Amino acid sequence: MRGFVPFLGHRLFRALIALWLVSTVVFVVMRLSGDPVPLLLPPDAPHSEIMRVRRDLGLDKPLPVQYVIFLSNLARGDFGRSIHFREPAFDVVRGYLAATLELGLTAFFLAALIAVPIGLFSAMRRNTLVDHAAMGLALIGQSAPTFFLGILFILLLSLKADLFPTSGRGDWRNLVLPALTLGAFTMASIARLTRSAVLEVLGADYIRTARAKGVSEMWVVAKHTLKNAAIPIVTITGLQFGTLLGGAVVTETVFSWPGIGRLAVQSIYNRDYAVVQCTVFLAALMFVVINFFVDLIYGVLDPRIRAG
Amino acid sequence: MASSIPASAPADAVLAPAARAPARRRRRFPALVVAGVGFVGLLLLVAAAAPLLAPQDPIRQSLRGRLAAPTWQGADGRAHLLGTDHLGRDVLSRVIYGSRVSLVIGFSAVLVGGILGSAAGLAAGFSSGRVDAAIMTVADAQLAFPFILLAIGIIAVLGPSFPTLVVVIGLSGWVSYARILRSQVLVLRSREFVESIHALGGSLARVVLRHVLPNVLSSIVVIATLELARAIVLEATLSFLGLGIQPPTPSWGGMVQEGREYLDSAWWISTFPGIVLMITSIVVSRTGDWLRDVLDPTLRGE
Numbered sequence: 001m002r003g004f005v006p007f008l009g010h011r012l013f014r015a016l017i018a019l020w021l022v023s024t025v026v027f028v029v030m031r032l033s034g035d036p037v038p039l040l041l042p043p044d045a046p047h048s049e050i051m052r053v054r055r056d057l058g059l060d061k062p063l064p065v066q067y068v069i070f071l072s073n074l075a076r077g078d079f080g081r082s083i084h085f086r087e088p089a090f091d092v093v094r095g096y097l098a099a100t101l102e103l104g105l106t107a108f109f110l111a112a113l114i115a116v117p118i119g120l121f122s123a124m125r126r127n128t129l130v131d132h133a134a135m136g137l138a139l140i141g142q143s144a145p146t147f148f149l150g151i152l153f154i155l156l157l158s159l160k161a162d163l164f165p166t167s168g169r170g171d172w173r174n175l176v177l178p179a180l181t182l183g184a185f186t187m188a189s190i191a192r193l194t195r196s197a198v199l200e201v202l203g204a205d206y207i208r209t210a211r212a213k214g215v216s217e218m219w220v221v222a223k224h225t226l227k228n229a230a231i232p233i234v235t236i237t238g239l240q241f242g243t244l245l246g247g248a249v250v251t252e253t254v255f256s257w258p259g260i261g262r263l264a265v266q267s268i269y270n271r272d273y274a275v276v277q278c279t280v281f282l283a284a285l286m287f288v289v290i291n292f293f294v295d296l297i298y299g300v301l302d303p304r305i306r307a308g
Numbered sequence: 309m310a311s312s313i314p315a316s317a318p319a320d321a322v323l324a325p326a327a328r329a330p331a332r333r334r335r336r337f338p339a340l341v342v343a344g345v346g347f348v349g350l351l352l353l354v355a356a357a358a359p360l361l362a363p364q365d366p367i368r369q370s371l372r373g374r375l376a377a378p379t380w381q382g383a384d385g386r387a388h389l390l391g392t393d394h395l396g397r398d399v400l401s402r403v404i405y406g407s408r409v410s411l412v413i414g415f416s417a418v419l420v421g422g423i424l425g426s427a428a429g430l431a432a433g434f435s436s437g438r439v440d441a442a443i444m445t446v447a448d449a450q451l452a453f454p455f456i457l458l459a460i461g462i463i464a465v466l467g468p469s470f471p472t473l474v475v476v477i478g479l480s481g482w483v484s485y486a487r488i489l490r491s492q493v494l495v496l497r498s499r500e501f502v503e504s505i506h507a508l509g510g511s512l513a514r515v516v517l518r519h520v521l522p523n524v525l526s527s528i529v530v531i532a533t534l535e536l537a538r539a540i541v542l543e544a545t546l547s548f549l550g551l552g553i554q555p556p557t558p559s560w561g562g563m564v565q566e567g568r569e570y571l572d573s574a575w576w577i578s579t580f581p582g583i584v585l586m587i588t589s590i591v592v593s594r595t596g597d598w599l600r601d602v603l604d605p606t607l608r609g610e
Contacts, residue, residue, distance in 0.1 A: 014448065021449035029461045143590040145541045147548045148564055148582040151571070155579065159572050246454035250545060264457055265549070268464045276461065283454050 011295050015288040020071075022284040026277050027070055031063065036271040040083055057083065074281065080274035084267065089274035093260055093282060099169055100252070100259030104244050106175055107183035112237065115187045119194025120221070123202065134191065141188030146247050150181040150254035167256040182251040186240040193236050197229035204228075231301050234294060241290050245283045341602060344595025351588065355407040362401035363387065367556040370396030375574045391576035393566060402558035403581050409552070409559040410588070413473055414540040418532050420478025421539075425485025426528060430516060432486060433493025444490070447483045455480045456545070463551045473552065477542050481535045488531060492524050526603040533596035537589050544585050560585040 037053050054060045079089040122131040158166045164177050210220050249261035260279045267275040373384035373396040380387045390399040432443040459476045466472045546552045547561030560581040567577025
């Protein structure tokens with residue numbers, strides 16, 4: 001296991017730097033966006049009242065001081081109070097987190113469960129009609145704008161075919177269209193990747209050896225192919241999870257899904273700094289943590305990578 | 309170093325189809341590239357000649373002709389091949405004019421991102437050490453971030469004007485150029501011809517302009533094409549969220565948003581601009597893929 005601990009240490013260090021940069025950018029952008037206090041008070045509020053609220057929120061201090069306070073609070077897990085909901089920002093975001101996780105995880109597993117078999121099948125039936133059709137669809141899935149895909153699903157499957165509700169959160173039927181919309185890009189990417197990874201492995205010498213030995217085709221695919229194709233699949237899968245978080249902003253808006261993506265957009269309009277900071281920070285944190293685990297799985301699947 | 313981090317490996321790298329007959333590829337691609345470039349050319353032509361091509365004024369409202377289905381003879385006595393919207397405006401004319409917003413913002417954003425990213429990549433590649441580490445750390449951080457949130461934030465703060473949109477969309481794409489140029493400069497830098505220019509007293513600027521840039525130009529063209537598709541989709545997404553070019557100027561994303569409330573009764577308002585956007589995005593990004601295979605196969609392994 002030589003080199004594994006420094007390898008992880010290096011990754012952890014870079015992850016922390018990324019988090020720090022992300023939070024700094026959020027701080028700068030949100031502070032540039034103007035004074036939130038007039039939004040909180042009635043238009044005829046006296047000047048003394050405005051000053052009092054500013055002081056309560058710490059907005060009267062110089063920017064560098066606000067920044068230091070912001071960072072030290074962040075380190076303690078304190079994201080400040082939401083000026084719109086009038087409770088700690090973290091509590092607000094936590095209330096919306098479950099919906100996003102439900103949507104994100106469903107989209108992700110739906111994508112992986114559908115895409116890996118399709119990619120595998122495409123590779124084994126290479127250059128057949130099925131392969132071309134599947135890969136053609138995958139290309140469309142990769143380039144189609146998320147918001148329009150959602151609109152198309154609503155139009156065709158909800159309004160015309162009346163199979164699913166158009167929006168909101170409820171039972172599983174509410175989940176299908178947003179999950180398909182959010183997962184489309186991921187599904188397409190994983191399908192294409194699985195196909196090419198499996199094709200590459202199928203051409204390798206040891207697969208020929210296995211076949212020559214009389215190993216059954218099923219076993220060749222199950223044992224040799226999938227295991228060796230797993231490394232690129234795991235990598236892209238980790239990366240895709242980050243894309244999913246970004247895609248959640250658009251998908252949740254299209255389907256009025258009460259998750260943190262929609263909350264973030266609304267909070268930006270409300271100039272609710274604390275909530276925006278908290279959402280963005282949590283999203284970045286999730287991304288960084290997931291990639292950290294992807295690295296771990298990586299190191300287990302292919303010890304050579306640790307050296308790099 | 310930086311490129312070994314999975315969080316930042318360009319997604320395309322692992323997506324490239326690895327095993328296909330190379331000979332067949334080479335024969336097939338130029339025709340497809342020509343078709344793709346031709347499509348973009350056609351789109352540019354449509355955008356430039358919009359006043360000549362559009363059957364009607366794209367912002368002219370007509371109360372009598374509201375929500376007309378695609379027809380040769382509307383209630384207002386005019387042909388509306390793609391129908392009219394909730395204000396009685398001709399959808400076909402708006403789709404034609406909408407190409408202007410998509411293309412002008414798309415190309416400008418690619419220019420901004422390309423110049424910025426290339427400069428950053430060249431700087432990182434030539435300087436190594438701290439400057440390099442700093443640039444690549446910022447690049448990694450940007451990739452660790454759902455950029456759409458940042459874009460929405462900045463535009464909500466500064467207001468959705470044309471320059472803001474171009475800069476924000478441009479900024480969203482600089483990382484791809486920077487990463488790939490950096491790695492190519494690192495390779496070129498140690499090549500003998502660059503070293504010998506140094507030894508002969510050639511300036512750094514001369515090395516960059518006369519020797520490095522021509523060598524990386526094809527990579528830049530490939531990335532720019534792929535980025536163009538992304539920029540057009542991002543602009544449409546922002547317009548859909550109400551943060552793009554403001555009404556009444558028609559934009560494809562904005563039209564999809566406007567038609568959303570009438571999806572049940574007047575599906576054509578959202579569907580036609582959306583389909584045109586989707587086709588544009590697919591054709592442009594496929595053209596980028598094909599260009600990559602023709603011009604610069606090494607990028608696939610990047």
